[in-house]
Amino acid sequence: MSTRSRMVELASAGAADADTVDRIMAAAFDPQYGEAWTRSQCIGILAMPGVWLTLARVDGVAAGFALTRAIMDEAELLLIAVDPAHRRAGVGGALLRGVIADCRARGVAKLHLEVRANNPAIALYAAHGFAPAGVRRNYYRGRDGATFDAHTYARTLGD
Numbered sequence: 001m002s003t004r005s006r007m008v009e010l011a012s013a014g015a016a017d018a019d020t021v022d023r024i025m026a027a028a029f030d031p032q033y034g035e036a037w038t039r040s041q042c043i044g045i046l047a048m049p050g051v052w053l054t055l056a057r058v059d060g061v062a063a064g065f066a067l068t069r070a071i072m073d074e075a076e077l078l079l080i081a082v083d084p085a086h087r088r089a090g091v092g093g094a095l096l097r098g099v100i101a102d103c104r105a106r107g108v109a110k111l112h113l114e115v116r117a118n119n120p121a122i123a124l125y126a127a128h129g130f131a132p133a134g135v136r137r138n139y140y141r142g143r144d145g146a147t148f149d150a151h152t153y154a155r156t157l158g159d
C-alpha cells in the first residue's frame with residue numbers, strides 16, 4: 001500500500017526497516033516515561049499475524065511510523081511516533097488516517113489504543129474521534145522507576 005497526503009507518503013514497512021524505526025523511536029520518546037519499545041520488541045511483534053508497520057516519509061525522508069495489530073474485527077494502535085524535526089506538520093494525522101484506512105480494509109470494526117496520561121498525543125487522538133475507554137494505573141515505568149497511568153481510548157470505524 002502506498003498513499004500520499006499533502007507532502008506525506010505512507011508505505012508498508014517491515015523488519016528490514018528496524019534501523020529507521022529505532023532512529024525515530026529514540027528521537028520521539030522521552031525515556032523519562034518508559035513508552036518506547038526496544039528493537040527486539042518491535043521485530044518480535046512484526047513476526048506475529050495481524051501486525052503491520054506503516055512508515056511515513058516527507059520528501060523521501062523517514063519521518064514517522066505506526067505499528068498496529070488486528071485480531072478478528074478489533075485492532076490496537078500499538079505505537080505511533082513522529083521525529084521531532086517533523087512534528088506539527090500533519091505526519092501523525094496522516095499516519096492515523098492511514099492506519100484507520102488499513103483497519104477498514106481489514107474489516108476492523110473498532111480501533112483501540114492506550115496512551116500515557118497527559119501525553120500531548122491525546123489531542124491528536126481526540127481530533128480523530130477517539131473517546132476515553134478506561135485507565136490502567138501505573139502502566140508505564142520510566143527510566144528512574146516512576147510510574148505513569150495509561151488511558152485507553154477507542155473509536156468505532158463504521159462511521
Ligand SMILES: CC(C)(COP(=O)(O)OP(=O)(O)OC[C@H]1O[C@@H](n2cnc3c(N)ncnc32)[C@H](O)[C@@H]1OP(=O)(O)O)[C@@H](O)C(=O)NCCC(=O)NCCS
Pocket residue numbers: 028029035078079080081082083086087088089090091092093094115116119120121123124125127
Ligand atoms: C503524537 C505525535 C505522533 C503527533 O505527531 P505530529 O506529526 O506532530 O501530529 P500532527 O502534526 O499530525 O498533529 C495533528 C493534530 O494533533 C494535535 N496535536 C499533535 N501534537 C500535539 C501536541 N504536542 N500538543 C497539542 N496538540 C497536538 C493538534 O490538534 C494537531 O493539529 P495542529 O498542528 O493543526 O494543531 C508526536 O507528537 C509524537 O511522536 N510524540 C511522541 C511519541 C508518542 O508519544 N506517541 C503516542 C503514544 S504511542
